[in-house]
Every structure is written in structure tokens, then in C-alpha cells.
Amino acid sequence: MKHVIYGGCLLILSALFLVMITTVAKSFIRGREVSDALSNALYATAMKMDAKANDEPASKEEWIATFLNSIASETDDNSNLYIEINAVDEKKGLMTVTAREEYTYSNGKTGVKEARRTVIIDRNRDELMTTYKLSFVAKIPKAEGWKNQTMVEYSLCEGTEFMLFDFPEIEGYILERVCYENGDDVIVESGSASGNDAMGAYVIDSSCERKKIDGDIVIYGIYKTK
Numbered sequence: 001m002k003h004v005i006y007g008g009c010l011l012i013l014s015a016l017f018l019v020m021i022t023t024v025a026k027s028f029i030r031g032r033e034v035s036d037a038l039s040n041a042l043y044a045t046a047m048k049m050d051a052k053a054n055d056e057p058a059s060k061e062e063w064i065a066t067f068l069n070s071i072a073s074e075t076d077d078n079s080n081l082y083i084e085i086n087a088v089d090e091k092k093g094l095m096t097v098t099a100r101e102e103y104t105y106s107n108g109k110t111g112v113k114e115a116r117r118t119v120i121i122d123r124n125r126d127e128l129m130t131t132y133k134l135s136f137v138a139k140i141p142k143a144e145g146w147k148n149q150t151m152v153e154y155s156l157c158e159g160t161e162f163m164l165f166d167f168p169e170i171e172g173y174i175l176e177r178v179c180y181e182n183g184d185d186v187i188v189e190s191g192s193a194s195g196n197d198a199m200g201a202y203v204i205d206s207s208c209e210r211k212k213i214d215g216d217i218v219i220y221g222i223y224k225t226k
Contacts, residue, residue, distance in 0.1 A: 034081070035115040035216060037074035038099045039130060042119040044070040045095065050121045060088045063095055071099070086116070093121030115216065118155055131155045135218045136165035140173060141225060151221070161210040163202050164188050167221035174226055181218045 045067040086096040096118040118131040134154045140147045178186045188201035205211040
């Protein structure tokens with residue numbers, strides 16, 4: 001009888017583990033899909049508008065119509081994708097768009113992934129510049145669970161080096177560590193980024209070179225109660 005109970009418990013735990021792995025994988029894949037689709041559509045739009053500018057500058061309406069056609073070709077018909085045009089400046093060759101996709105996990109819950117991109121045509125350099133979002137989020141323990149509070153967000157051009165944000169003191173809490181979204185510790189030029197002593201230093205990568213923006217980055221300041 002004990003073996004039957006143990007076997008049943010093991011089967012349930014295995015099923016729960018499988019659901020958890022599937023949920024995490026689906027969240028990651030959806031996030032990359034939204035991010036890549038938005039970046040590709042904006043790049044294609046800017047290329048077309050830049051080529052058109054040699055004959056006659058495109059209007060704001062043409063920018064939007066071209067982008068919508070481009071994003072439609074990057075996604076499938078079953079996507080629940082919501083698009084918000086944040087800014088279009090046809091004279092400067094700039095466009096900022098936010099894309100949000102809603103999807104359903106295997107457990108029936110609804111997930112949401114969002115990406116925001118800006119593309120700029122630098123006609124003096126004759127190339128396109130893509131920007132990514134750098135977010136610093138305070139993760140604060142509460143009775144009902146963790147509370148995420150976005151402290152500051154930056155839009156940085158691809159390839160930009162960046163410094164660590166100075167996470168503030170929060171009454172009743174102390175900053176324990178600073179990490180990426182995947183849990184890896186953030187390392188800066190002066191050493192580990194645990195505590196406020198390393199704030200304002202350049203973030204470095206695994207090869208000890210200054211880290212450069214090549215996609216959206218979220219850095220968490222993990223707090224604990226005093």
C-alpha cells in the first residue's frame with residue numbers, strides 16, 4: 001500500500017514539475033517572439049521609409065500603415081497581439097511602438113508579454129539605430145508575496161554601455177543583492193554588485209568587458225527586511 005501511495009505522489013509531483021517547466025518555457029518563448037517580431041517589423045519599416053525618402057518624404061500615415069503590414073507578416077493569425085503606436089516623427093525618421101501579446105498557459109491562466117522598441121534613421125550616418133529598454137526594479141518582500149516596483153527605465157541605443165542604478169534606501173528594508181531576471185548576479189567593474197557600494201559603476205559581462213545593450217534588460221535590486 002505504501003508503494004502505491006509513494007508512486008501516486010511521485011506521479012503527481014512529476015506532473016506538476018512538467019507543468020512548471022512548460023509554463024516557464026512558454027513564457028520565455030512568447031517573450032522572444034514578441035520582441036523579435038517587433039524589432040524586425042520596425043527595422044523593415046524604417047528601411048522602406050528611408051528608401052522612399054530619397055524620392056518623397058513619407059507621411060505619418062504611411063509609416064503606420066507600413067509598420068502594420070510588416071508586423072502582420074511577422075506574426076501568425078492566432079496571435080492575440082495588441083499594438084500601441086507611441087510616437088512617429090516622419091521628419092526625424094523616428095518611430096516608437098509597444099506590442100503586447102496575451103496567451104494562455106496549460107493551467108488555464110492568462111500570460112502577458114510586452115515589448116517596446118524605437119527605431120531611428122540616422123541619415124547623417126546612413127544606418128538604422130535600434131533602442132532597447134533597460135529597467136531597474138526593486139523586489140520587496142511583503143506578507144502577500146514579492147512586490148516589484150520599477151524604479152527607473154531607460155531607452156538605450158544598441159551597443160550602449162551602462163552603469164548600475166543607485167537603488168535607494170527603503171524604510172524597513174536593506175538591499176541584499178542585485179541580479180538579472182534569470183537570477184545571475186550583476187557584476188560591475190569594482191566587483192560584486194551586492195549592496196550600494198558598487199552603484200554607479202559600469203556593468204561588465206562574463207569576459208570582464210563593459211556590457212553593452214543588445215536586447216531588453218531587467219536588473220533587480222533584491223531587498224530583505226531589517
